[in-house]
Amino acid sequence: MSLQRLWAILAKEIRQLRRDRLTFGMIFGIPMLQIIMFGYAINTDVRQLSAAVADQAGSALSAQLQSQLEASQVLRIVARVDSGASLQQLLDRGQVHVGVLIPPDFERRLQQSVRPAVQLLVDGSDPIILASVQRLGNMRLGMDTAAQVEPAVQLFEVRNFYNPERRSAVFVVPGLIGVILTMTMVMFTAVAIVRERERGNLELLINTPVSSLELMLGKVLPYILIGLVQVTVILLLGAQLFDVPLNGSLLEVYVAALLFIAANLGLGLLISTLVGTQFQAIQMAFFFFLPSILLSGFMFPFDGMPRAARLIAELLPLTHFIRLIRGLMLRGVELIQLWPDVLVLLGFFLLSMTLAVLRFRKRLD
């Protein structure tokens, strides 16, 4: 292991990266665009669902119900019709997601509380919409009892449920650090070796005294720096745009990020020693990327997944990083309390690097 050679490889990587304007731009561009895009777009608080109302009662109370519905911001009333059949039509055509049918005997039903007073017709094809509207059902009950001036508490409870402060951005941004790093880091090193092979540089390089370890470390180290820059960009934007709190230690966030970056780079490098072309490398990176997003707990609650999916998820660095980063940033715990995930990430890095170094042969066959 010669530091001079390691430095030569490292300096060359940085120089080439700096000249590759597009890639260099993506180092900053990808995290910025993604955090803005997903920070606003990934929102599990469903709001402003388009709705149509058939108010067959036409009473003061039914008007009050409608304004309450709109005030909840869950529904946006875009059409008023007079029959249940018309509501059905609008739903069928996909013009609205929800139909509200207020029957002529609305007030009597309220008094009797035998049958539900109002019918909600829901486009159940999107489970998230269905879930939201089912929760809206709770609110109607609250509204019912409010009419009898009984417990206004229940109505309040429903409002809380809807999380008017857009808390999900807070929940999404820390996870986004992991997703963005997975995407950029694995890709960077996945093409690192194979690009030299494709361009013909590798045949020259492997005929020099450079060792596998020097070559691999020289390829990984510059990107660790880049990964940390990306983390900084996301943290700054997250704090600025979405008021994402940092309840734990900033240093520990960087330590966790460093481990995660290293694990991903190692994995990318391993991919690079397995494939023959850059195209294959990118395909393999994507093969790894999709389960990372879907199974890591970033999109769906980890505990809600089937056992098999959870086992696979444990094999993905992102799962462990999401636990770490949410713990550090949102719950404000200390890194040491999350030591199992720390160890797993460290293990990922060491294992993938070792395999990459062992797999890489200074030969052409």
Next chain:
Amino acid sequence: MTGAVQTSAEAGDLAIEARGLSRRFGDLVAVSGLDLQVPRGMVYGFLGPNGSGKSTTIRLLCGLLLPSAGSARVLGHEVPGDAERLRHKIGYMTQRFSLYEDMTVLENLDFIARIYGLSRVLRQQRIQEALQQYHLGELARQFAGRLSGGQRQRLSLAAATLHRPQLLLLDEPTSAVDPQSRRDFWEVLFALVEQGTTILVSTHYMDEAERCHRLAILDHGVLVADGTPLQLMADIDCAVVLVESAVPRAVQRALSGLDSVRSITQLGMRQRVLLPRSVGQPSEQVRGLLQAAGIEAQCHDTTPSLEDVFVAVTRKGRSSASGSEVMP
């Protein structure tokens, strides 16, 4: 090493010694049972058509490929076993340009110098020398990707010699280069040999092959002839007849397909006809054959060229039925 011993084929005097070196890729036998002895301090040529195993042999010799059978000793190191220690002593110029196109001439040289572990002082000194010797001074800040074929080749050679290797392996170094650059390139090669470097160079150009001190001709992975160019031309077991006529294509048709004709090569209005040496009075033979076909032609015996040797020896491996095929 004294001059007296140098002529003997002792192991110490050989830069490269290969015994039964073979390499298969699946069903394809790229190199087959190659025995090779390359003495130090000379330009040794590999002559052969594309796919004859030149590149594979060079890669086997520097340990980039594992042999399927056989072994080789290069500068006293067994390859591939001891290839790592050999790397400091050899320079390798790949057939395809393999320096970094997105780096400048200077950056490429500096990178290679660092990879070979040259000290800062030595690095500066060698790079300056290289820029001068290979006429790269004015191109120092140009991106390697923007260089012409000849400039790239000079840069590659400069990079391959920065660490002053004892042995240079050059894989078709002049294939993308104009004639003047080729001439200059060979001047540099002879200068390197004068300084004690051994050079193994593969080529498919006859004029370059003729410039080598010694030469091995490869055909379909088999070494079919080796020796000095003069030896090879003297030892050829073919007679060469030069035919001049007004109707060269008719001559071609008349002679092709005959068992006694090994090959016909057209050069403008003339044809070089190769016949087995066993044929007595070859020019008379050819004249007779042509008269029988009703063609007026002048026929002279002539001395074999290296190309004739090449044509004669690379024929052997193939079926003799296609022996009258025209060589390009």
